[in-house]
Amino acid sequence: MSSPLAGSADSKLTGIADSKFRMILLAAKRARQIQGGSKPLVHTAARKATRIALEELKAGVLPYDIATGGVDEDMEEDAPEAVEG
Numbered sequence: 001m002s003s004p005l006a007g008s009a010d011s012k013l014t015g016i017a018d019s020k021f022r023m024i025l026l027a028a029k030r031a032r033q034i035q036g037g038s039k040p041l042v043h044t045a046a047r048k049a050t051r052i053a054l055e056e057l058k059a060g061v062l063p064y065d066i067a068t069g070g071v072d073e074d075m076e077e078d079a080p081e082a083v084e085g
Contacts, residue, residue, distance in 0.1 A: 017057075018066075026064055027053040 017023040030053035034040060040052045041061045056062040 017064075022066075023057065026062065027057055030056060030062055 017026060027050065031049040034049040034052055041056050042052070042059045044052055044055050046052050046055060053062075
């Protein structure tokens with residue numbers, strides 16, 4: 001059995017996220033949810049949480065948002081002033 005991440009040229013997972021790192025983070029977080037009792041979003045014969053999470057990513061049924069990394073206005077007000085040294 002070959003890994004879905006083996007050989008990125010033929011892997012259907014490479015177009016899911018903007019990088020392999022983000023794809024692995026998404027799959028890992030979803031696998032933890034499945035291990036915690038969440039129901040799979042796809043019908044699969046797989047029993048391992050990681051495999052189920054990767055199949056969900058491949059099927060495109062796993063929604064996610066990418067945080068912009070910007071600072072909210074509310075956070076700016078609560079942020080401490082910079083110390084000049």
